[in-house]
Every structure is written in structure tokens, then in C-alpha cells.
Amino acid sequence: IKKAQAAVLYPPNGIHTLIHGPSGVGKSFLAELMYQYARTTGNFKPNMPFYQFNCADYAENPQLLLAQLFGYLMDKGKYRRLGEVEVQRKSQVMVIAATTENPESALLLTFRRRIPMELSIPPVSERPWPEKMALIQDTFMQECQRLKKRLAVPKEVLRRLMRKDYPGNVGELKSVVQVLCAKAFLEHRSEDGEEIPVDEELLAD
Numbered sequence: 475i476k477k478a479q480a481a482v483l484y485p486p487n488g489i490h491t492l493i494h495g496p497s498g499v500g501k502s503f504l505a506e507l508m509y510q511y512a513r514t515t516g517n518f519k520p521n522m523p524f525y526q527f528n529c530a531d532y533a534e535n536p537q538l539l540l541a542q543l544f545g546y547l548m549d550k551g552k553y554r555r556l557g558e559v560e561v562q563r564k565s566q567v568m569v570i571a572a573t574t575e576n577p578e579s580a581l582l583l584t585f586r587r588r589i590p591m592e593l594s595i596p597p598v599s600e601r602p603w604p605e606k607m608a609l610i611q612d613t614f615m616q617e618c619q620r621l622k623k624r625l626a627v628p629k630e631v632l633r634r635l636m637r638k639d640y641p642g643n644v645g646e647l648k649s650v651v652q653v654l655c656a657k658a659f660l661e662h663r664s665e666d667g668e669e670i671p672v673d674e675e676l677l678a679d
Contacts, residue, residue, distance in 0.1 A: 477591060477593055478491070478504065478507075478508050478511075478593060479511065480591070481508070481568075481591040481593075482508055482511055482512045482515060482517065482518075482568070483515055483517060484517075485517060486517070486566075487517065487518070487566050487567070487568055488512065488517060488518070488568035489568070489590050489591045490548060490568060490569040490570075490571075490588060490589040490590065490591065491508070491568075491569070491570045491571070491589065491591040491592070491593060492571045492572075492573070492577065492586065492589045492591070492592045492593070493505060493570065493571065493572040493573075493592075493593045493594075493595060494572070494573050494574070494575070494576075494577050494592070494593075494594055494595075495574070495594055495595035495596065495597070496574055496597050496643060497574050497642070497643065497645075498642045498643030498644055498645040498646060499595040499596070499597055499598070499643045499644060500595060500643075500644050501572035501573075501574075501595060502572055503644075504572075504593070504595065505570045505572055506524070508570055509524045509570070512568070518568075529571075547565065547567065548567075548569060548588045549588065551564055551565055551566055551567065552564055552565075553565060569589065571589060577592065597640075597643050598640045598643045598644060598646075598647055599639060599640065603636065606636060607632070607636060609644060609647055610632065610635050610636065610647065610651060613647065613648050613651040613652070614627060614651060614655070616648075617651065617652060617655040621655070621659060621670065623668055623669060623670050624668055624669040624670070625655060625658070625669070625670050625672055626669050626670065626671045626672060627672045628672070628673075628674060630674050631654075631672055631673075631674050631677065634674070634677055635647075635650070635651070635677075638650065654672060654676055654677065655670075655672065657676040658670050658671065658672045658673065658676055661673065661676070
């Protein structure tokens with residue numbers, strides 16, 4: 475997080491940043507958080523836009539991607555729209571790139587020199603236990619807001635969720651918790667009260 479803050483705050487317009495890590499760890503989420511944070515700083519205008527550019531669209535022609543995005547635009551802040559020859563436009567941009575690929579791959583090496591800051595997000599299995607617990611608790615809180623009721627979650631349920639492996643990372647963790655809450659809602663939907671118990675038995679399958 476400190477590196478992400480440093481990348482945004484560095485004058486005059488931040489440092490281009492590469493976020494890498496396996497699928498589902500929250501790379502796009504971090505990129506949007508960096509954008510939201512940037513809007514609160516003096517480095518960027520509060521109404522600056524946030525554009526998402528899908529590089530996968532250029533999978534068959536990576537050289538066109540490099541020419542369009544990682545040539546003159548990142549080096550000098552200048553660019554031409556596709557098909558333009560005479561007009562040269564100016565833009566102040568901070569690029570936040572995200573990839574599941576190995577950052578040492580041949581394609582990435584061609585423009586990594588233009589992206590000084592690198593952030594690596596580890597899979598959920600490698601997160602510290604307090605961070606993993608915070609992810610689980612935050613997901614339960616989101617489901618409370620959705621259901622407009624409190625969820626009573628026993629410690630043993632939390633312990634089993636903490637020990638569980640999540641190959642799909644944060645996305646899978648959220649899905650597991652949401653399904654658990656859906657089962658609890660179904661089990662107790664006819665009961666009155668502001669609280670839904672999340673029984674340990676619901677984790678059986």
C-alpha cells in the first residue's frame with residue numbers, strides 16, 4: 475500500500491505502475507483504489523477520468539499495442555489517434571497496468587523500463603492470517619448489508635473458513651461466503667428477528 479501511495483503522490487503526475495499476481499487477487503480493485511486516492515491528492519484533478527484499456531484485445535498484435543500505448547505516449551505524453559498523421563495530441567497520464575503473466579516475460583520486458591513501480595499481490599493462501607480474516611469479515615459485512623440483517627457467525631465457522639484453500643483467491647473466498655450466507659438465509663427465512671444464524675453444518679458440502 476505504501477508503494478501504491480508513493481506511485482500516486484510522486485510529482486508531477488505519479489509513477490507508471492505494474493501490478494502483478496495470480497487471477498482473482500484484486501489487481502483491478504487495487505488499480506481503482508489508486509485512482510480514487512489520486513483524486514484526493516494535489517497531484518491530479520479531482521474530476522480526472524479513469525480509463526480502462528484491455529490489452530487482451532491486442533493479443534494477436536502485441537507490436538500494435540506497444541506502438542499505441544507504450545511508445546511516445548508514456549515517454550513524452552504525446553500521441554496520435556489511429557489514422558492521424560499531422561495532428562499530435564498531448565496528454566498527462568499515469569498508467570496502472572495489471573497482469574497475471576510473469577513480469578519477466580518477453581513482452582513485458584519491452585516496456586517494463588517505462589514502468590518503474592512494481593506491486594506484487596500474493597494469493598490468498600500466502601496472506602497473513604489477520605488479512606485473511608479481514609477479507610472474510612468484510613465479505614460477511616457486505617452480505618449483512620445485502621440482507622439488511624445481522625449474521626451470527628460462530629468462531630468455528632470462521633476457523634474453518636480461515637483454514638480453507640481458495641485457488642480462485644479473493645473472488646472464490648467471496649463466493650464461498652456468499653453461498654454460505656444464502657444457505658443460512660434459506661434455512662431461517664421464515665423466522666422473525668434481525669439476526670440470521672450461520673450454522674456450522676452449512677459448511678458440510
